[in-house]
Amino acid sequence: MSAELVQFLLAGITLGAIYALVALGFAIIYNASHVINFAQGEFVMIGGMAATAFVDSGLPLPLAAAAAVAAATLVGLALEKLAVEPARNASVVTLIIITIGASILLRGLASLVWDKKIHSLPAFTGDKPIAIGGATLLPQTLWVLGATVVAVAALWWFFNRTLTGKAILAVSHNHLAARLMGISVRRVLMVSFGLSAALGALAGILIAPISFTSWDIGVMLGLKGFAAAILGGLGSGPGAIAGGLALGLIEALGAGYLSSAYKDVFAFVIILGALVFLPNGLAGRRAAERV
Amino acid sequence: MSRKGFAVLALVVALLPLALTNNYTYEVAIVVGLNAIVCVGLNLLIGYAGQISLGHAGFFGLGAYGSAILAARYGWPPFAALASAVAGVSFIAWVIGKPVLRLKGHYLAMATLGLGIIVAVVLATEDQITGGPDGMAVPPLGVASFVLQGEKLWYWIVGAVLLATVWLALNIIDSPHGRAWRALHGSEVAAGAIGIDPARHKLTAFVLSAASAALAGALTAHYSGFITPAKASFLHSIELVTMVVFGGMASTFGAVVGAAILTTLPQLLTALKEYEMVTLGAVMMLTMIFMPQGLVPTLEKALAAARRKPE
Numbered sequence: 001m002s003a004e005l006v007q008f009l010l011a012g013i014t015l016g017a018i019y020a021l022v023a024l025g026f027a028i029i030y031n032a033s034h035v036i037n038f039a040q041g042e043f044v045m046i047g048g049m050a051a052t053a054f055v056d057s058g059l060p061l062p063l064a065a066a067a068a069v070a071a072a073t074l075v076g077l078a079l080e081k082l083a084v085e086p087a088r089n090a091s092v093v094t095l096i097i098i099t100i101g102a103s104i105l106l107r108g109l110a111s112l113v114w115d116k117k118i119h120s121l122p123a124f125t126g127d128k129p130i131a132i133g134g135a136t137l138l139p140q141t142l143w144v145l146g147a148t149v150v151a152v153a154a155l156w157w158f159f160n161r162t163l164t165g166k167a168i169l170a171v172s173h174n175h176l177a178a179r180l181m182g183i184s185v186r187r188v189l190m191v192s193f194g195l196s197a198a199l200g201a202l203a204g205i206l207i208a209p210i211s212f213t214s215w216d217i218g219v220m221l222g223l224k225g226f227a228a229a230i231l232g233g234l235g236s237g238p239g240a241i242a243g244g245l246a247l248g249l250i251e252a253l254g255a256g257y258l259s260s261a262y263k264d265v266f267a268f269v270i271i272l273g274a275l276v277f278l279p280n281g282l283a284g285r286r287a288a289e290r291v
Numbered sequence: 292m293s294r295k296g297f298a299v300l301a302l303v304v305a306l307l308p309l310a311l312t313n314n315y316t317y318e319v320a321i322v323v324g325l326n327a328i329v330c331v332g333l334n335l336l337i338g339y340a341g342q343i344s345l346g347h348a349g350f351f352g353l354g355a356y357g358s359a360i361l362a363a364r365y366g367w368p369p370f371a372a373l374a375s376a377v378a379g380v381s382f383i384a385w386v387i388g389k390p391v392l393r394l395k396g397h398y399l400a401m402a403t404l405g406l407g408i409i410v411a412v413v414l415a416t417e418d419q420i421t422g423g424p425d426g427m428a429v430p431p432l433g434v435a436s437f438v439l440q441g442e443k444l445w446y447w448i449v450g451a452v453l454l455a456t457v458w459l460a461l462n463i464i465d466s467p468h469g470r471a472w473r474a475l476h477g478s479e480v481a482a483g484a485i486g487i488d489p490a491r492h493k494l495t496a497f498v499l500s501a502a503s504a505a506l507a508g509a510l511t512a513h514y515s516g517f518i519t520p521a522k523a524s525f526l527h528s529i530e531l532v533t534m535v536v537f538g539g540m541a542s543t544f545g546a547v548v549g550a551a552i553l554t555t556l557p558q559l560l561t562a563l564k565e566y567e568m569v570t571l572g573a574v575m576m577l578t579m580i581f582m583p584q585g586l587v588p589t590l591e592k593a594l595a596a597a598r599r600k601p602e
Contacts, residue, residue: 030397036397036400083576083580086580087579087580087583089583090579090580090583091540091583092343092396092397093337093343093532093536093540094536094579094583096343096400096532097532097533097536097537097575097579098575098576098579098580100529100533100575101533101571101572101573101574101575101576101579102572102576103572104568104571104572104575105568105569105572105573105576106572107568107572108566108567108568108569108570108571108572109569111565111568112565112566112569219525219526223404223408223525226401226404227401227405230397230398230401234397234398261412261416262412262416264408264412265408265409265412265413268405268406268408268409269405269409271401271402271405272391272402272405272406272409275391275394275398275401275402276390276391276393279393279394279395279398
């Protein structure tokens, strides 16, 4: 393998891990509520921006990161409580507009609370590159990959080994049956919004030392995360991770070998192609309409 | 209702100039009209046929750039450029609509969103032809030395095109085609079972909505004399869908009202400066939470309820 290819693959996997975290956030909320949360990208922005703000105010990095995740989680809970719950019976398009409204609101708030400048977070453990087969690897890349693996493992444990996680799975299969089993659907919705906000914020903090952060990074990251979730099959956890990694690799290889101006286009062209042949995504279930 | 509504709309278009005092207010009214043309078409697709599109700004941009490039780079007469651009975009919509409209719900949203982004990136990148992110100048509409210019003249042009679009939309909605769309919206399987071809009817709604977006795009380009890729961006697609949903899905006049309010609102909100985005987001959320049906259908219902009460 040439050094160039290794370099592109590394970049792709790093990017893909971030997309996977955002896509998981989409999948969790979609499963619990059938809402596509277009404000998902704003959680990523809040994570990165809040962490830099806390670091600037003198907090040590681990504390700042924890505080930023907590802040984003609160925003996620508020979004569910104030915007999604009151409109639970609205149509799909109406809910899409509500979450897009929320993303505009959050972006506006971010530019007021912080500013419209570009910020960066210091790398977690220095930025002395490591050489691998002719390619260079930033220590922050290892942090991104490691933290993503830990987050995915924790999610797996949460959904398969805890009662709350199993309750969320039950609600995603059938709201009514879950309620009859004594599961509070309202609480499940709160937990899933909080959880996916925390995941988004984590992604935002991990990527901030590499690609910087600013008040408006949420739009494109949100769209890419949605694309990854769709590519993997909406609502499927492993699908979201596979979709995220695939998207990151397509983007990095496309930008490296074909044209960097068109890096966003490759991903969407592949997704369009995939959707034409697999209308339910890579891992999507075939759904039948009930008449 | 629709005939009465059309008369009211025509009256508003005819009388509005009395309230328009300067070029700036004329300009806002023209942009309202252009957005309303897109929304009336988009409403056929979203409100009646029940198919979402998050990429219609792409068609708007293709119409605008198509007409601009033919007229500016190849020296076509502007009217011929405009007509060819609209016809070309309709053809493109017909070709890509076939595979894309097989998708449903969020998958369709993703596909249309992707199409819109692809168009926006291509327009911003191919700077030799399109002028890149800075945009390009567009020659005015006209024949030989006779050129259509000035806010007042354009007001009447856009007003006439808007009325024609609304009239066409109302007639299609009342035709067997419109009834087929509503049946599809209710249930695709049920509609298929009574002999409606879902694929064909979805495609006509898609092509018509793309054509109206392209027409408004081309008119915008020639009116303002300048066009940038921002007009084809994801955010513009979202603005258009929001106008339709805000005014009221499956209500042609709702689409016009939605376009009017959401075009003028940001103009008024510029007074709020840095609070503009926060306010816009809050207005979008609150309207959709408390009036999920949209403005016009909610008001119609309230009016009907008030009328029933005294009896």
